[in-house]
Amino acid sequence: MTGVLDRAARxxxxxxxxPDPVPVPHGSAEPDDAEVGRRFAAGDEQALALAYAxxxxxxxxxxxxxxxxxxxxxxxxxxxxxxxxxxxxxxNPEQGPLPAWLVGVCRHKIADTWARRDRQRREAEAAVSEAxxxxxxxxxxxxxxxxxxxxxxxxxxxxxxxxxxxxxELAFFADLTHAQIAERTGIPLGTVKSHIRRTLERLRTxxxxxxxxxxx
Amino acid sequence: MPHCQPExxxxxxxxxxxxxxxxxxxxxxxxxxxxxxxLQRAVDAVAVPEFAEPGPPVAPPASVWAGIAAATGVxxxxxxxxxxxEPAAPAVTAPAAAGGQVLPxxxxxxxxxxVAAAAITGAVVGAGAVALLQGEDSLEPLTTxxxxxxxxxxxSGRAEVVVRPDGSRALEVDLDAPPVEDAYYEIWxxxxxxxxxxxxxxxxPGTQTFELPAGLDLxxxxxxxxxxxxLDGDPTHSGVSVARGQIES
Numbered sequence: 001m002t003g004v005l006d007r008a009a010r011x012x013x014x015x016x017x018x019p020d021p022v023p024v025p026h027g028s029a030e031p032d033d034a035e036v037g038r039r040f041a042a043g044d045e046q047a048l049a050l051a052y053a054x055x056x057x058x059x060x061x062x063x064x065x066x067x068x069x070x071x072x073x074x075x076x077x078x079x080x081x082x083x084x085x086x087x088x089x090x091x092n093p094e095q096g097p098l099p100a101w102l103v104g105v106c107r108h109k110i111a112d113t114w115a116r117r118d119r120q121r122r123e124a125e126a127a128v129s130e131a132x133x134x135x136x137x138x139x140x141x142x143x144x145x146x147x148x149x150x151x152x153x154x155x156x157x158x159x160x161x162x163x164x165x166x167x168x169e170l171a172f173f174a175d176l177t178h179a180q181i182a183e184r185t186g187i188p189l190g191t192v193k194s195h196i197r198r199t200l201e202r203l204r205t206x207x208x209x210x211x212x213x214x215x216x
Numbered sequence: 217m218p219h220c221q222p223e224x225x226x227x228x229x230x231x232x233x234x235x236x237x238x239x240x241x242x243x244x245x246x247x248x249x250x251x252x253x254x255l256q257r258a259v260d261a262v263a264v265p266e267f268a269e270p271g272p273p274v275a276p277p278a279s280v281w282a283g284i285a286a287a288t289g290v291x292x293x294x295x296x297x298x299x300x301x302e303p304a305a306p307a308v309t310a311p312a313a314a315g316g317q318v319l320p321x322x323x324x325x326x327x328x329x330x331v332a333a334a335a336i337t338g339a340v341v342g343a344g345a346v347a348l349l350q351g352e353d354s355l356e357p358l359t360t361x362x363x364x365x366x367x368x369x370x371x372s373g374r375a376e377v378v379v380r381p382d383g384s385r386a387l388e389v390d391l392d393a394p395p396v397e398d399a400y401y402e403i404w405x406x407x408x409x410x411x412x413x414x415x416x417x418x419x420x421p422g423t424q425t426f427e428l429p430a431g432l433d434l435x436x437x438x439x440x441x442x443x444x445x446x447l448d449g450d451p452t453h454s455g456v457s458v459a460r461g462q463i464e465s
Contacts, residue, residue: 049292052281056294057273064274066266077455078283085288107267147260170264174269177232197226203258211257 014195036096041091048085053100056081059106066110076113095162100169104158111150118147145212156206160199168194168199220248229255286439289408293341361440361461363391369458370394371401375440377428377463385428391442394456402445404453405437413437413453438463 031039031050039047060079063073084091084105091101157165163185170176170184176195182189218236220228228234229252242248247396281294363373371393376385389403401419403426406412414437416426427436442459 045288045290046292048288048290049282049294052284053294057275058270058282060276061268061272061274062266065271069274072281074276078280078287081284082287085284088422103270107262108265116408149257150264153258154259170437171230172259173267176225178230189254193223193227199376200226200229200255200258203255207257207261 002069005124033097033099034093037091037093038206040085040098041088041093051084051098051102052081058099058100062103062106064109067113072113076106077108079109079112088156096166097124100166104154104169108154108158110150111154115151118144118198132158149207149211152206152210153203156203160202163187166197167195171196195201219245222251225251226255228252231259250346259311286408286412302357358385359434359463361463363440363442363459363461364390365459366457371442371458373442373459375403375461377434384430387426387428387440388423389415389419389426390423391419391421391459393442395421399444399446401458402443402453404439404441404443405432405434406439406441407437410439414440415451415453434463 033054036047036050041050058179059143060073060077063076065078067073068075080102084102087105091098154199157168160168166185167181167187170181176184178192179189181187182192185192187195218241220241224234224238225242226391228238232297233239234242242252285293315383358377360381361375361377363371364376365372371391373389373391373393375386375390378388380386387403387405391401393401401421403416403419405414405416414429414432418426419442440461440463441453441457443454444458446453446455
């Protein structure tokens with residue numbers, strides 16, 4: 001078993017791995033979701049298996065919706081769990097449930113796949129235009145700015161604390177109004193509104209600083 | 217009327233309906249509309265149905281977990297809680313079944329190629345035929361590993377770990393693969409996390425013997441991997457694997 005832990009320690013570039021196995025409370029055969037989240041963050045290998053057993057179907061459903069059944073979707077699901085495990089130091093169980101965090105990782109992987117396809121498309125177009133060798137040609141077609149924006153927004157969302165992240169994700173991805181968000185979370189209406197405003201400002205700033213310049 | 221409250225403009229950016237007077241003002245004020253448009257850039261970037269709160273679940277095929285287990289080195293299994301009580305139970309997951317995935321490699325400068333290759337992966341590597349004939353004084357193989365093609369690549373073969381009378385070890389490889397242009401085959405031993413790896417050398421179709429470094433723990437580097445390396449002077453793994461097998465320990 002130590003060999004496995006040694007390897008895990010080498011892999012864990014983003015976090016430290018507890019050299020001792022996380023104690024498994026015997027008798028409680030089915031830890032609840034919060035317990036799985038805490039164990040996952042602590043590096044308990046069994047928690048990765050439990051997380052997979054509980055949420056792989058949900059994540060794979062997202063991947064299949066994006067790419068259809070097959071290798072692309074399977075790769076997204078697989079990479080989501082691998083990335084979540086190796087990057088588990090970024091998951092804070094106090095900041096929200098593990099499945100919500102995994103869904104965020106999955107969105108990243110879907111966006112990565114789109115960005116890769118966009119890059120391949122541009123490279124192919126660049127090769128064509130180079131082959132045609134028009135005097136003014138030979139330039140690489142521009143990056144699809146929406147593809148870039150999407151990556152930046154997802155990245156910035158990951159940096160948000162709670163409750164800001166949960167609020168904006170409900171607005172973005174669950175299509176809830178601010179009143180519905182207040183109702184669901186129990187956060188006062190005015191607070192929800194000001195969090196939405198500040199988060200959107202923050203995202204705008206990120207896009208203006210790091211995103212492609214938009215045509216005037 | 218004065219400009220809309222900043223919070224109202226944010227809600228407008230989310231396409232929530234505004235109260236009548238805010239809506240009327242927005243209709244006539246270019247400044248407020250510009251503000252909404254600026255805030256909306258982020259909203260629009262992620263407003264794709266693919267990101268919406270998860271819909272119906274779809275069970276992934278078993279190869280997905282096998283790939284995760286191989287890449288993370290995790291030996292727990294998602295099926296049930298039996299191993300909960302015995303977390304040290306060895307080899308619960310058949311790790312060789314994971315070999316069908318082309319797994320991420322550190323320091324790969326060609327991640328694009330690697331990921332693209334992974335995306336078309338369909339092959340699942342079967343467990344290598346394990347001989348485990350404890351060598352007496354001959355070159356009887358300690359272990360025989362079937363090298364199964366990845367991604368439908370036309371490469372396959374077998375590898376045998378042999379122990380010589382003096383205790384030194386070698387890997388005898390029999391590769392059945394077409395010649396490659398401006399590239400060559402290379403054989404590697406890789407650890408289950410697919411981070412660390414030991415290059416054994418240049419491989420050509422046919423039978424060859426590679427010296428195994430003394431003291432190398434084969435249990436720590438059980439994946440026998442055949443890659444295609446371009447003639448680019450880069451000594452790291454190209455990320456393009458064509459055949460793989462796993463040494464059972």
